[in-house]
Amino acid sequence: xxxxxxxLYLNLKHFRDLTDSIWVLPFxxxxxxxxxxxxxxxxxxxxxxxxxxxxxxxxxxxxPLGHYAAVQHLSITSILVGENFxxxxxxxxxxxxxxxxxxxxxxxxxxxxHQQLPLQQLPWxxxxxxxxxxxxxxxxxxxxxxxxxxxxxxILRQITLNSGSWKSFFSRVRGLPFGPKIxxxxxxxxxxxxxxxxxxxxxxxxxxxEGVGDDIDVPLFRLSP
Numbered sequence: 001x002x003x004x005x006x007x008l009y010l011n012l013k014h015f016r017d018l019t020d021s022i023w024v025l026p027f028x029x030x031x032x033x034x035x036x037x038x039x040x041x042x043x044x045x046x047x048x049x050x051x052x053x054x055x056x057x058x059x060x061x062x063x064p065l066g067h068y069a070a071v072q073h074l075s076i077t078s079i080l081v082g083e084n085f086x087x088x089x090x091x092x093x094x095x096x097x098x099x100x101x102x103x104x105x106x107x108x109x110x111x112x113x114h115q116q117l118p119l120q121q122l123p124w125x126x127x128x129x130x131x132x133x134x135x136x137x138x139x140x141x142x143x144x145x146x147x148x149x150x151x152x153x154x155i156l157r158q159i160t161l162n163s164g165s166w167k168s169f170f171s172r173v174r175g176l177p178f179g180p181k182i183x184x185x186x187x188x189x190x191x192x193x194x195x196x197x198x199x200x201x202x203x204x205x206x207x208x209x210e211g212v213g214d215d216i217d218v219p220l221f222r223l224s225p
Contacts, residue, residue: 032056036063043068052096053077057107060092061085071096072126075103081116082109090121099124105133105157113162119145133157133185139164143172151180158185174200 036054043049044066051073058079074096081089093102102124106115115134119141127149139161146154161169173179179200183193198205 030056031059033059033062040064040066040068043071046070051075061088063092065091066095068096069098072098073101074099077105078107079104080109081106082111082114085109090118093122097124098126100126101129101131102127103129103131106135108134113160123148128152129155131155131157132159134159136160136162138162139166139169143169146173146180147176150178154180154182156182156184170196170199174203 032054036058041064043052047070050070052068052071053075055075055077058076060079061084079089104117106117108115113136115136117132117135117137119137122145128151130145130149130151130153132155134157137159140163142159142161170182173182182196182200184196
């Protein structure tokens with residue numbers, strides 16, 4: 001409308017009427033912690049609820065712990081993580097013991113390298129899909145999680161390894177008898193994804209990595225910005 005007024009498509013009065021009736025507000029992600037604390041208290045008795053999508057900032061330190069066995073699909077778009085959250089995240093996520101699909105994105109409460117999930121404390125015997133975004137982890141933590149679950153699909157979005165290498169991680173995943181199909185989102189993802197699929201499917205494929213020696217383990221296309 002501003003452009004139309006500048007191009008003389010609208011008269012001044014019409015433009016002023018529009019500015020009085022149209023407001024542009026910035027988008028911000030609000031906290032849903034209080035709402036969830038009320039919802040979770042009733043969730044234990046609602047056995048028909050199998051999908052739970054939590055869209056908003058979630059501070060799990062303020063949530064009651066329960067047993068939500070009916071929920072099989074859990075999606076959390078912004079779970080707060082940081083130095084003061086380590087003892088709270090695992091107990092909360094273990095309240096959903098029958099998960100088959102888990103989608104989680106971390107939101108930092110402090111330095112970004114504290115965007116970590118306690119993967120070593122999270123067992124789900126029926127988990128088939130793990131979709132994670134904005135997380136720091138070691139190669140061994142991530143690999144151990146994959147080895148302990150019979151995942152059909154692993155989706156990595158902007159993941160940073162704070163130790164180990166992607167070359168070593170993918171090499172060991174390729175050796176698993178029932179490895180998951182892996183997708184990722186990052187720079188150069190389309191070309192890297194096609195090469196990664198070939199690498200995981202064929203033992204003799206060299207893979208989408210730079211160099212040929214064992215000392216070169218940097219992915220050609222990084223999985224994080």
